Amino acid sequence: xxxxxxxxxxxxxxxxxxxxxxxxxxxxxxxxxxxxxxxxxxxxxxxxxxxxxxxxxxxxxxxxxxxxxxxxxxxxxxxxxxxxxxxxxxxxxxxxxxxxxxxxxxxxxxxxxxxxxxxxxxxxxxxxxxxxxxxxxxxxxxxxxxxxxxxxxxxxxxxxxxxxxxxxxxxxxxxxxxxxxxxxxxxxxxxxxxxxxxxxxxxxxxxx
Amino acid sequence: xxxxxxxxxxxxxxxxxxxxxxxxxxxxxxxxxxxxxxxxxxxxxxxxxxxxxxxxxxxxxxxxxxxxxxxxxxxxxxxxxxxxxxxxxxxxxxxxxxxxxxxxxxxxxxxxxxxxxxxxxxxxxxxxxxxxxxxxxxxxxxxxxxxxxxxxxxxxxxxxxxxxxxxxxxxxxxxxxxxxxxxxxxxxxxxxxxxxxxxxxxxxxxxx
DNA sequence: GTCTATAGGGAGATAGAC
DNA sequence: GTCTATCTCCCTATAGAC
Numbered sequence: 001x002x003x004x005x006x007x008x009x010x011x012x013x014x015x016x017x018x019x020x021x022x023x024x025x026x027x028x029x030x031x032x033x034x035x036x037x038x039x040x041x042x043x044x045x046x047x048x049x050x051x052x053x054x055x056x057x058x059x060x061x062x063x064x065x066x067x068x069x070x071x072x073x074x075x076x077x078x079x080x081x082x083x084x085x086x087x088x089x090x091x092x093x094x095x096x097x098x099x100x101x102x103x104x105x106x107x108x109x110x111x112x113x114x115x116x117x118x119x120x121x122x123x124x125x126x127x128x129x130x131x132x133x134x135x136x137x138x139x140x141x142x143x144x145x146x147x148x149x150x151x152x153x154x155x156x157x158x159x160x161x162x163x164x165x166x167x168x169x170x171x172x173x174x175x176x177x178x179x180x181x182x183x184x185x186x187x188x189x190x191x192x193x194x195x196x197x198x199x200x201x202x203x204x205x206x207x208x
Numbered sequence: 209x210x211x212x213x214x215x216x217x218x219x220x221x222x223x224x225x226x227x228x229x230x231x232x233x234x235x236x237x238x239x240x241x242x243x244x245x246x247x248x249x250x251x252x253x254x255x256x257x258x259x260x261x262x263x264x265x266x267x268x269x270x271x272x273x274x275x276x277x278x279x280x281x282x283x284x285x286x287x288x289x290x291x292x293x294x295x296x297x298x299x300x301x302x303x304x305x306x307x308x309x310x311x312x313x314x315x316x317x318x319x320x321x322x323x324x325x326x327x328x329x330x331x332x333x334x335x336x337x338x339x340x341x342x343x344x345x346x347x348x349x350x351x352x353x354x355x356x357x358x359x360x361x362x363x364x365x366x367x368x369x370x371x372x373x374x375x376x377x378x379x380x381x382x383x384x385x386x387x388x389x390x391x392x393x394x395x396x397x398x399x400x401x402x403x404x405x406x407x408x409x410x411x412x413x414x415x416x
Numbered sequence: 417g418t419c420t421a422t423a424g425g426g427a428g429a430t431a432g433a434c
Numbered sequence: 435g436t437c438t439a440t441c442t443c444c445c446t447a448t449a450g451a452c
Contacts (some may be wrong), residue, residue: 021417037335039247042445055448056418064446126386127245127335164393164401168380175379178334185372193372201409229435250427263430264436272428 022060022070025050030071030116038068038124068128069135075121076139079110083146096153096206097199103150104195107173112187122174144170154202169198230268230278233258238279238324246276246335276336277343283329284347287318291354304361304414305407311358312403315381320395330382352378362410377406 018024028049032041043064047054061067086106087099094102110118125133147166155162176190226232236257240249251272255262269275294314295307302310318326333341355374363370384398 039335040337043447044445052417053419054446055420058447059417123334126331127247129248161397161401164398165405167384167393167398168402168405171383171386172376172380174386175383176375179375179379179382180372185375189369190372190375193369194376197373197376197409198405199409200412201405201407204408251429252427260435261437262428263438266429267435 025057025060025067026070026074027116029067030075030120033068033071033120033124034116038127043067065132068124069132071117072121072125072128072132072136073139075115075117075119076136076143077117078115079107079118080139080143080146082106082110082114083143096150097203100150100154100202101195101199103147104169104173104198105191107170108176108187108191108194111174111177119177122177151202154204154206157205165202169202172198233265233268233275234278234282235324237275238283238328241276241279241328241332242324246332251275273340276332277340279325280329280333280336280340280344281347283323283325283327284344284351285325286323287315287326288347288351288354290314290318290322291351304358305411308358308362308410309403309407311355312377312381312406313399315378316384316395316399316402319382319385327385330385359410362412362414365413373410377410380406 018027025046029041029046032045032049036045043057044054046067047057050057057067061070083103083106086102090099090102111122112119121136125136128136144166147170148162151165151169152159152162155165173194176194180190226235233254237249237254240253240257244253251265252262254275255265258265265275269278291311291314294310298307298310319330320327329344333344336344352374355378356370359373359377360367360370363373381402384402
């Protein structure tokens with residue numbers, strides 16, 4: 001971990017190891033939220049795994065709400081960055097189908113393994129009090145905008161159906177977290193399945 | 209409340225009004241779980257809406273776990289009955305595509321309005337402690353078996369992909385609950401969207 | 417930055433009267 | 435069947451010493 005700027009530099013980028021204390025705590029919180037759900041994780045649980053007592057957490061985060069919101073927002077930031085990076089690696093002439101499959105695979109990869117933040121977000125979003133859910137909506141809408149642009153060419157005949165289509169695709173990708181028992185279905189066959197079915201379903205009006 | 213058989217007669221069938229006290233309580237619990245989530249609903253909340261004090265609930269249900277499991281199991285029972293009934297109303301010659309669309313619409317209908325039990329099940333399943341989730345799995349597997357049979361003809365080229373396909377379809381249908389803001393997307397356009405995309409995606413190897 | 421001690425509240429659940 | 439009263443536990447969060 002070399003020279004780091006001072007303004008806005010965070011220790012935990014995608015795939016990097018957390019270096020600041022708040023980032024270590026967030027990593028722990030994200031992993032616990034991902035596996036146990038929101039209500040089942042207490043400040044005490046997080047503190048214990050971080051090797052400290054509960055009140056020490058409040059030096060780093062003013063409340064559990066603040067802590068969970070930091071996890072939630074980063075969860076979307078991370079998957080958005082991953083999807084955008086994957087898209088930018090494509091040649092400019094890439095077809096709609098290729099761009100869609102690339103985005104789907106990047107999203108699935110973030111969800112299943114690459115980011116505890118993203119999986120925590122998807123897993124606990126529905127468990128949060130309404131105020132916290134609303135606080136995460138700006139991030140979510142910014143991410144949905146990417147999919148809106150990706151899917152718009154598949155929806156030219158009925159443009160008003162685009163929001164539903166965006167919700168369907170993201171929802172189907174996210175649903176793999178909840179309905180897939182990792183012990184029974186491996187990730188790669190699932191990714192094949194999901195991308196091929198969704199692509200075929202969505203591409204009917206687009207030339208390959 | 210008129211004459212009731214003694215063995216196994218329940219007041220709350222699909223679309224019927226609850227007549228027994230336990231069923232009234234379950235109706236209330238299902239609706240609260242559906243809207244507020246699992247941890248956010250206390251025994252006191254349920255008791256209050258039922259017009260009683262907390263301890264009185266324990267006369268009807270020995271614990272919160274028992275109560276929530278009754279809601280969970282009925283949630284699957286109800287949607288399974290609805291889907292099977294819809295399929296049985298079809299002519300025997302109905303195509304795979306028609307049978308699939310019928311099942312999808314019946315599932316979406318149970319989820320969005322017809323049954324607080326089914327929507328509560330889908331909404332809170334991921335919020336339950338692992339033991340309770342496991343307790344609901346037999347019901348869920350029985351329901352998945354219906355979809356396994358429905359989807360098997362779409363999967364003849366790669367039969368080992370069938371479990372993933374079942375998970376994908378059910379997951380995509382269920383995801384409409386979480387990602388769809390009813391204020392922004394109406395149910396019928398969504399149902400159109402979901403059934404058409406999923407059908408096209410799934411039917412590539414089947415003759416219409 | 418981390419600690420001990422504790423406040424203050426709400427949860428699930430039980431005892432026992434009526 | 436429903437009540438009042440209460441137990442016990444665990445949660446978030448604060449006060450203040452070190």
